[in-house]
Amino acid sequence: MAPLSLLWLFASLNVAFASSQVKHSLSGVPDGWIQTLDVLPPTQGINLRFGLAHGFSTIESLLQDISDPSHPNYGNHLSKEEVHILSAPTDDTLHKVQAWLSAHDANSMTWSPAKDSVSAVLSVSSAEEMLSTRFSLFEHTKTGERIVRALSYSLPDFLLDHIDFVHPTTAFLDPRRHGLREIGVRHTAREAGPSPLNQSDFISCVTIMDPPCVRSVYNIGNYTPDASLPNHLGVAGYLNISARQDSLRLYLDDYIPESVGSNYTFDVVNITGPFEPQTGVDEGNLDTQLAIQVAYPIPMTYYTTNSIPPSLGEDGDPPGINEPYLNFIDYIMGLDDPPTVITTSYGDDVRSFVQISWITLLRSAKASQNWEPGKFLFPGDSGLGVGSAPLCIANTGNNASTFLPNFPASCPYVTTVGESFGPQDGSGGFVPQMAESDSGAGFSNYFDRPSYQDAVVSAYLDGPANANETPEQARMYNHRGRAFPDMVLIGSGAFFDSFFNRWDIGGGTSASVPTAAGIIALLNDWRLRHGKPTMGFLNPFLYGVGSAGFTDITEGTVDGCEQPGFNATAGWDPASGLGYPNFQKLQELALL
Ligand SMILES: *[C@@H]1O[C@H](CO)[C@@H](O)[C@H](O)[C@H]1NC(C)=O
Ligand SMILES: *[C@@H]1O[C@H](CO)[C@@H](O)[C@H](O)[C@H]1NC(C)=O
Ligand SMILES: *[C@@H]1O[C@H](CO)[C@@H](O)[C@H](O)[C@H]1NC(C)=O
Ligand SMILES: *[C@@H]1O[C@H](CO)[C@@H](O)[C@H](O)[C@H]1NC(C)=O
Ligand SMILES: *[C@@H]1O[C@H](CO)[C@@H](O)[C@H](O)[C@H]1NC(C)=O
Ligand SMILES: *[C@@H]1O[C@H](CO)[C@@H](O)[C@H](O)[C@H]1NC(C)=O
Numbered sequence: 001m002a003p004l005s006l007l008w009l010f011a012s013l014n015v016a017f018a019s020s021q022v023k024h025s026l027s028g029v030p031d032g033w034i035q036t037l038d039v040l041p042p043t044q045g046i047n048l049r050f051g052l053a054h055g056f057s058t059i060e061s062l063l064q065d066i067s068d069p070s071h072p073n074y075g076n077h078l079s080k081e082e083v084h085i086l087s088a089p090t091d092d093t094l095h096k097v098q099a100w101l102s103a104h105d106a107n108s109m110t111w112s113p114a115k116d117s118v119s120a121v122l123s124v125s126s127a128e129e130m131l132s133t134r135f136s137l138f139e140h141t142k143t144g145e146r147i148v149r150a151l152s153y154s155l156p157d158f159l160l161d162h163i164d165f166v167h168p169t170t171a172f173l174d175p176r177r178h179g180l181r182e183i184g185v186r187h188t189a190r191e192a193g194p195s196p197l198n199q200s201d202f203i204s205c206v207t208i209m210d211p212p213c214v215r216s217v218y219n220i221g222n223y224t225p226d227a228s229l230p231n232h233l234g235v236a237g238y239l240n241i242s243a244r245q246d247s248l249r250l251y252l253d254d255y256i257p258e259s260v261g262s263n264y265t266f267d268v269v270n271i272t273g274p275f276e277p278q279t280g281v282d283e284g285n286l287d288t289q290l291a292i293q294v295a296y297p298i299p300m301t302y303y304t305t306n307s308i309p310p311s312l313g314e315d316g317d318p319p320g321i322n323e324p325y326l327n328f329i330d331y332i333m334g335l336d337d338p339p340t341v342i343t344t345s346y347g348d349d350v351r352s353f354v355q356i357s358w359i360t361l362l363r364s365a366k367a368s369q370n371w372e373p374g375k376f377l378f379p380g381d382s383g384l385g386v387g388s389a390p391l392c393i394a395n396t397g398n399n400a401s402t403f404l405p406n407f408p409a410s411c412p413y414v415t416t417v418g419e420s421f422g423p424q425d426g427s428g429g430f431v432p433q434m435a436e437s438d439s440g441a442g443f444s445n446y447f448d449r450p451s452y453q454d455a456v457v458s459a460y461l462d463g464p465a466n467a468n469e470t471p472e473q474a475r476m477y478n479h480r481g482r483a484f485p486d487m488v489l490i491g492s493g494a495f496f497d498s499f500f501n502r503w504d505i506g507g508g509t510s511a512s513v514p515t516a517a518g519i520i521a522l523l524n525d526w527r528l529r530h531g532k533p534t535m536g537f538l539n540p541f542l543y544g545v546g547s548a549g550f551t552d553i554t555e556g557t558v559d560g561c562e563q564p565g566f567n568a569t570a571g572w573d574p575a576s577g578l579g580y581p582n583f584q585k586l587q588e589l590a591l592l
Contacts, residue, residue, distance in 0.1 A: 020132050021157060022154045023163075024170045026152065034138065034141060043124070046135065048122060054114075063413070075535070083333070084115075087116050089116055105122070106122050106126075107120065113330060136150070197505065212255075218294075218515075220584070229529070232300075233340070235301070238304070245265050247285045284302065291515070294522060345513050412539075418512065419439045420553060421434045421436040432553075435555065435556030435557060437565070439509065442484065444478065446481075448480060452543045456571055456572035464569065473563055484574070487578050491509050516581070541590070556568045
């Protein structure tokens with residue numbers, strides 16, 4: 001390492017004289033926001049995260065081998081240390097960025113575990129000088145929420161290749177997407193009224209998808225996992241949503257006979273510290289209960305990452321936390337022994353994620369190939385776009401009409417679970433399943449189609465189910481993008497979950513994703529029993545040898561943006577992915 005003083009001088013000289021180049025800019029204020037005239041005090045602190053350039057290609061090709069069942073390295077997960085070394089930026093990058101930040105009096109510098117990003121508190125005036133920009137307060141027209149952003153930013157020439165992104169700058173996150181109504185729980189319809197639901201008013205597998213029914217629909221039989229194996233189910237929570245031990249106990253007592261009298265509880269980790277719990281929201285209870293319904297007694301941890309609306313802190317105070325996914329993933333990346341599967345019932349629309357998608361991509365990739373593999377399951381929600389046509393507009397300033405793929409669901413390195421629909425006509429329940437019209441589906445605008453799904457997605461696009469695609473529909477999505485979902489599970493059917501001491505009915509992808517995670521936990525158990533490592537990043541298995549372990553869904557359609565949607569058909573389709581899992585078939589395939 002060169003003497004720091006020299007680097008400082010170098011950095012200062014460059015700041016003073018170097019020309020800079022625009023890193024990212026928007027052609028106008030994004031749809032749904034107005035720029036206020038309020039002036040930001042120049043001495044006020046702003047917390048910026050700088051993503052550093054690093055060699056992603058090595059990690060990416062290792063990930064392909066480690067997650068490909070036909071490769072000799074299948075399941076040879078990297079250690080946390082190996083992942084960190086592989087994803088570390090070069091010393092040159094580290095030194096340049098560190099010196100540049102120090103020269104501008106950056107405070108509270110916090111490095112990610114792999115040193116591939118750093119957050120720092122800067123004064124508004126320093127940040128504006130460093131990025132040759134002006135920060136303003138923007139107000140969201142619907143919610144009144146105010147955030148600090150810029151319409152463009154630049155980097156000095158000598159840093160252009162060393163920094164991938166700076167956040168928050170030009171990424172406008174729609175606060176509605178962080179709101180409870182529309183994230184996962186959007187579908188969690190709770191029965192109103194003062195009196196609790198009476199379980200005996202429902203008939204298993206006809207009007208209610210209770211645990212015995214889940215076992216039969218997904219062909220789980222009486223498979224019982226071994227709690228002493230190194231297997232561990234993670235449930236992610238955001239937005240100050242908590243999960244209750246007493247509610248889980250009630251659920252176990254009623255539905256899992258072998259748990260009665262046990263002392264089973266889940267662990268809780270508050271990644272961002274204790275928080276003000278949201279009351280009246282049962283997402284956390286639904287997620288923990290439906291994840292454990294088939295996976296009991298595998299150990300389970302509920303991780304909360306509370307979110308504080310993006311904002312400036314008071315002068316000198318730590319500013320708000322913007323991107324809870326990153327806090328969560330940074331935490332998981334720092335664990336020696338992360339969960340073997342992680343379920344997340346939260347997501348956003350992707351308009352604003354031009355840059356954030358990249359950081360989360362890197363983290364997801366690392367975490368999912370990782371050491372004892374953290375594997376992420378994310379929901380696909382909201383059909384092809386949020387709400388109706390006027391909202392299906394790109395926020396790049398050109399008002400183009402577009403489907404709005406969910407994120408992180410559209411990331412190639414997570415497994416995306418949509419919801420399917422059981423007829424519920426009283427004729428016998430939840431099979432055959434159909435595609436659910438407002439389950440999330442689509443094609444990423446930012447991520448190319450990964451090789452693991454290329455054959456089946458191309459077959460869909462060129463096949464009979466898509467034969468009548470109109471030019472108007474074709475313009476709404478990126479035919480070469482990562483396509484999702486990967487699989488679907490019943491969501492629209494009813495599920496009981498225990499909330500305090502009453503019973504509620506929840507559903508949607510918030511039911512599908514944790515149920516899928518429980519099934520994956522069983523497959524990991526099965527492999528561990530045979531002396532094999534857990535599955536890690538699933539998708540190459542799912543689209544390869546594992547595809548025979550799914551029951552195809554050929555009926556129904558998914559739609560949105562007031563457009564005719566994608567049709568379910570034989571084989572993979574955007575309406576139902578590969579179909580729904582058949583555990584006992586997957587069990588055989590998982591050992592091949
Ligand atoms: C639920 O319904 C059953 C049968 O109709 C009845 O016996 C029971 O008392 C009810 N329980 C509650 C809590 O209302
Ligand atoms: C729970 O019970 C098991 C055996 O039944 C015992 O080994 C374990 O120590 C108990 N845990 C707690 C926290 O009491
Ligand atoms: C996590 O935060 C919640 C809410 O503030 C609190 O009730 C709980 O005790 C905390 N748990 C841990 C393990 O810190
Ligand atoms: C979450 O809890 C934190 C810490 O108590 C609080 O600052 C924040 O406003 C809460 N957020 C929500 C959405 O309730
Ligand atoms: C986009 O729409 C907004 C509001 O309707 C309008 O003010 C703006 O001029 C449009 N921009 C373009 C590039 O058409
Ligand atoms: C989907 O199926 C419907 C009904 O058969 C048909 O009208 C529509 O054209 C199909 N969509 C595409 C894109 O082919």
